[in-house]
Amino acid sequence: MSNTLFISLAVLGILGGVLAVVLYFVAQKFKVEENPLIDEAEACLPGANCGGCGFAGCRALAEACVKQAAEKGNIDGLACPGTDMGKVAAVLGLTAAAFEPKIAVVRCNGSCQNSPSKVHYEGADICAFANTLYAGEGGCSKGCLGLGDCVKKCNFDAIHIDKETGLPVVDPDKCVGCGVCAKNCPRGIIEVRPRGKKDRRVYVCCVNTDKGALVVKNCSVGCIGCQKCLKECPFEAIEMRGNLAYIDPAKCKACGKCVKVCPRGSIHAINFPAPKPETPALQGAEPAVKPQPKPEPVEVKTEVKPENTVTA
Amino acid sequence: MNPIKTFPRGGVHPEENKLSAHQPIQDFPMPKQIIVPLGQCLGAPAECIVKKGDRVLTGQLIGTAKGFVSANVHSPATGTVAKVDVVMDHTGYYKPAVFIDREDQDEWIEGYIDTDELITDIKLDSKQIIDKVKECGIVGMGGATFPTHVKLMVPEGKKAEYIIINAAECEPYLTCDFRLLLEKTQEFLVGVKILMKAVNTDKGIIGIEENKMEAIELLDKTINAHRDLYKGIEVQPLKTKYPQGGEKQLIKAVTGREVPSGKLPIETGCVVVNVASTYAIYEAVQKNKPLIERIVTVTGKSVKKPGNFRVRFGTPADLLIEAAGGLPEGITDVINGGPMMGKSVSVTNFPCIKGTSGILLMTLNEAQDRRQTNCIRCGRCAMACPMGLQPFLLHKLAKQNNFDETETNHIMDCIECGSCEFTCPANIPLLDYIRYGKAKTGAIIRARNQK
Numbered sequence: 057m058s059n060t061l062f063i064s065l066a067v068l069g070i071l072g073g074v075l076a077v078v079l080y081f082v083a084q085k086f087k088v089e090e091n092p093l094i095d096e097a098e099a100c101l102p103g104a105n106c107g108g109c110g111f112a113g114c115r116a117l118a119e120a121c122v123k124q125a126a127e128k129g130n131i132d133g134l135a136c137p138g139t140d141m142g143k144v145a146a147v148l149g150l151t152a153a154a155f156e157p158k159i160a161v162v163r164c165n166g167s168c169q170n171s172p173s174k175v176h177y178e179g180a181d182i183c184a185f186a187n188t189l190y191a192g193e194g195g196c197s198k199g200c201l202g203l204g205d206c207v208k209k210c211n212f213d214a215i216h217i218d219k220e221t222g223l224p225v226v227d228p229d230k231c232v233g234c235g236v237c238a239k240n241c242p243r244g245i246i247e248v249r250p251r252g253k254k255d256r257r258v259y260v261c262c263v264n265t266d267k268g269a270l271v272v273k274n275c276s277v278g279c280i281g282c283q284k285c286l287k288e289c290p291f292e293a294i295e296m297r298g299n300l301a302y303i304d305p306a307k308c309k310a311c312g313k314c315v316k317v318c319p320r321g322s323i324h325a326i327n328f329p330a331p332k333p334e335t336p337a338l339q340g341a342e343p344a345v346k347p348q349p350k351p352e353p354v355e356v357k358t359e360v361k362p363e364n365t366v367t368a
Numbered sequence: 369m370n371p372i373k374t375f376p377r378g379g380v381h382p383e384e385n386k387l388s389a390h391q392p393i394q395d396f397p398m399p400k401q402i403i404v405p406l407g408q409c410l411g412a413p414a415e416c417i418v419k420k421g422d423r424v425l426t427g428q429l430i431g432t433a434k435g436f437v438s439a440n441v442h443s444p445a446t447g448t449v450a451k452v453d454v455v456m457d458h459t460g461y462y463k464p465a466v467f468i469d470r471e472d473q474d475e476w477i478e479g480y481i482d483t484d485e486l487i488t489d490i491k492l493d494s495k496q497i498i499d500k501v502k503e504c505g506i507v508g509m510g511g512a513t514f515p516t517h518v519k520l521m522v523p524e525g526k527k528a529e530y531i532i533i534n535a536a537e538c539e540p541y542l543t544c545d546f547r548l549l550l551e552k553t554q555e556f557l558v559g560v561k562i563l564m565k566a567v568n569t570d571k572g573i574i575g576i577e578e579n580k581m582e583a584i585e586l587l588d589k590t591i592n593a594h595r596d597l598y599k600g601i602e603v604q605p606l607k608t609k610y611p612q613g614g615e616k617q618l619i620k621a622v623t624g625r626e627v628p629s630g631k632l633p634i635e636t637g638c639v640v641v642n643v644a645s646t647y648a649i650y651e652a653v654q655k656n657k658p659l660i661e662r663i664v665t666v667t668g669k670s671v672k673k674p675g676n677f678r679v680r681f682g683t684p685a686d687l688l689i690e691a692a693g694g695l696p697e698g699i700t701d702v703i704n705g706g707p708m709m710g711k712s713v714s715v716t717n718f719p720c721i722k723g724t725s726g727i728l729l730m731t732l733n734e735a736q737d738r739r740q741t742n743c744i745r746c747g748r749c750a751m752a753c754p755m756g757l758q759p760f761l762l763h764k765l766a767k768q769n770n771f772d773e774t775e776t777n778h779i780m781d782c783i784e785c786g787s788c789e790f791t792c793p794a795n796i797p798l799l800d801y802i803r804y805g806k807a808k809t810g811a812i813i814r815a816r817n818q819k
Contacts, residue, residue: 185803190461191459191461
């Protein structure tokens, strides 16, 4: 009995040894010559393989950088959204454009309070599916459906649905700005924007391009396209997209003037110092729901379930 | 009477609940303002050709078809265009629509023959009939709203052997087609003759489920009484089984032919047309009347007076609900269409359009999703699927976003009948996920074909 055990161990051991030697020589013979710079460049990248750079993974980006550096002598246009490309450029003996960290921004504040439910949804919890069925529980056809396609797709655990508001909230410490959430939002609510100087940024927290009257029907904080901010902005950073104001992050100097004139509280200013007691509270942390007058009670004749129903 | 036929694979038998089967069709009065959506068919919405302040006559063209799969829209009333704006329709989205302030008297367009007498003589030839159908904006009125003239244009090299009339009305609750068959029998049969002439065939088969025996007997009697007039038309009773009225299932049941995967019904030499569309074609070809009204069933177990109404398009649905006795207490679900294929709506005042076959009201008890549990691999969904698919597998693959596999498992063949979800003992929303997977897979296939 012990003999069998011994023989099998010995046979396997010898076999293993012989094959290891063979493998060693084969590996030497068929070795693929790779530029050692690729390894070095890859080491500078986060290694999360999020795909935010547009390549299949961090190594693919490193390869592309090395290739472009050799061909054109620069790495312009190649950028990891979450890392300073300066390090990669240094490895390759080049200089990169100044790093501008980015963050995903949820441009909808149609929370359960601001855009109260008129109907109740029961069905598959996929935004992309619900989007084909109906406008949303609050009735806004451009607003957040709150079923969390963005949450499911995030590789960094950086976005979560706030149970109270029903809206996704971006964790600024974890978000690298890869934009996967933005790509997977069927309504294009999430935008990747620069974090801004001192982490201060101003944006319009609405994507509804409908006429003001239709927006007011369904939401108490949606942009109605009154253009007050447009007239107020000293830097011409605000443009109108249909009936929606949009702040161009490249031109915005984060002065915060537009925030004060917005009659709907649609413009959010993030990480600004707390307001003085006498001025009305206009700034808040990103997830915060702005204090709003109670919306007019909407006459709801029926509570319906926007899902096909199968009865027995 | 012919022996009863059916499709061989899958299917379910939900409670029929044809509550309004014995309610005669009532003409529904139009409100002061009607709202006519411009997108009333599958495919591109029509392009508006009127502007604010224009006076329009009943039956006047107000929206022209844009693209191949699209249909004209006509004014359902005489009046003045108040505005061209958006309205929230049954999908819950704002869509372009024409608002018309109505005058009390209908003033018809020129050429309309205002008579209730039966006109049996078909003067137009095949090409003219198809042009007329196109001009009058006729679409499939079973709910899918596919433009009928596209169906009738048989592609080169193909031959239409049969005109099959889809009178199965397999959706529970709905009775609009049944009532039309009983009340407009002769007009309907002339409509079938027109369709047969349009595609140059001498065979027309009317497929009806056996739970509508009254209609089967009446049609048989009428055809026998006027042998020469309705030569070639046959009534085929079908087993009461859902989805007997699915186009592919109907063809299989009636002719025994199977539509190949990914192909159109014309491959089997069949053109399938709905009852309401057939009647609309009669009116268009013989009376020069564009499609501006349809029969809508308003029903539900808790509805006081379920009924069938002849409704001009653009009439808000809440008026119909009012006429049927109002919203009963505890209503949770208002469905546009039948309980199997219909979709819940988020507003009750959506305008009725060409595809509104019924408005179904359901209470919490009837409509609420029961508690969902895990799949136990019983395989009932696969047994129930009339297309021979494996819904449990498609559900899983769609959930994983594995769209390569959904394609190889023929998700695009799904007809979205909901038999799988109906039969699932674990109450899994199978169809939701399959619809999601189908939309995504379809987009991938279209993108690939464009390259």
